[in-house]
Amino acid sequence: MASLGIVFVGTNLELRIISLIVRAREVADTVTLIDLGSDDDTIELATESDCKVIEYAGEIHAIAVAKLLKDSEIKEQTLVIRINSEFRLRDLPMLVNRSREKWDVHMSIPAHDHDIDDAEAVVISSAYPLHICFSENGIMAMSKLELSSSAFDLPQELDVRVLLTKSRAKVTQRESLTSASKMGQLFYWMLESKHPLLTFLLPGFILFMVGYQLSGNVLDTYQELNQTTLSIGMAVIAVTLIGLFSMMVGIMLYIMGKQIKQVEAQYDDWPE
Numbered sequence: 001m002a003s004l005g006i007v008f009v010g011t012n013l014e015l016r017i018i019s020l021i022v023r024a025r026e027v028a029d030t031v032t033l034i035d036l037g038s039d040d041d042t043i044e045l046a047t048e049s050d051c052k053v054i055e056y057a058g059e060i061h062a063i064a065v066a067k068l069l070k071d072s073e074i075k076e077q078t079l080v081i082r083i084n085s086e087f088r089l090r091d092l093p094m095l096v097n098r099s100r101e102k103w104d105v106h107m108s109i110p111a112h113d114h115d116i117d118d119a120e121a122v123v124i125s126s127a128y129p130l131h132i133c134f135s136e137n138g139i140m141a142m143s144k145l146e147l148s149s150s151a152f153d154l155p156q157e158l159d160v161r162v163l164l165t166k167s168r169a170k171v172t173q174r175e176s177l178t179s180a181s182k183m184g185q186l187f188y189w190m191l192e193s194k195h196p197l198l199t200f201l202l203p204g205f206i207l208f209m210v211g212y213q214l215s216g217n218v219l220d221t222y223q224e225l226n227q228t229t230l231s232i233g234m235a236v237i238a239v240t241l242i243g244l245f246s247m248m249v250g251i252m253l254y255i256m257g258k259q260i261k262q263v264e265a266q267y268d269d270w271p272e
Helices: 017-025 042-048 062-071 089-099 136-143 182-192 196-221 227-265
Strands: 004-010 030-035 052-055 077-082 105-110 131-134 160-165
Touching (some): 004 017, 004 089, 017 030, 017 089, 030 042, 062 077, 062 131, 077 089, 089 131, 105 136, 196 227
Parallel strands (some): 004 030, 004 077, 030 052, 105 160
Antiparallel strands (some): 077 131, 105 131
16 A cells, blocks of 8 residues: 555644644554644644644645645655644544545635635635645646646646535544443543542442431431421432442442453453
8 A cells, every 4th residue: 555644734733733643643654744833832742743843834725735745855645634623533534545546636625715616716826725635746746836726727647636615524433432422431431440449439438328327317306397408318318329329330340340351361462
């Protein structure tokens, strides 16, 4: 399979850059960041992650990106992705598959930025693409275009496609335990606990004993049933039940942890 390079284009990606780089390295040979003038720790975090950073302060479009990639001597199938608030990591596999289709230039630009129906007639320098798939020949040809050029000005022998994207593609994803629901996330966090007996059993035992001791005193102290006594009684019962539930969870997680270790011990190549 041909080598693939992924190039992220964006600014102020401090909260996302590490996850972007880690995920991109799973499918790409090289990862590059074109920074558009971040004023946070984006560049520092990318550099610490051994990601090549290209700082660019000019107007960004396909021609400018091609010139940057040409000057940086990137000579491989390249996928350029614009990182904005709409981009999701789950979209990355679909874009990678698009780059494997061997287009010399495959560009997607937002439809709402242009009033024409023919995407290939759009002036390239006026479009801020959502993603671009480049081959080496595509990078060289795009870098030679004038700012007033459109896709029609690219050489005829190249495989070129320009799309006007009206909405972000919806791809059905398999949900993992951590993304299925909030309850799934809670149980996943419980399973990752190293000491479930200390985390759940001990606090649960304390709550159960406190609630049990208070229940007798509350019933003996208040002889009249009203809103106040009922509220206090319900609170005491809730504390007792929460403590009991916490103890049960602690015991269950401890048993499950032992079972998981037994399963891991049966396989020599079980991932750490």
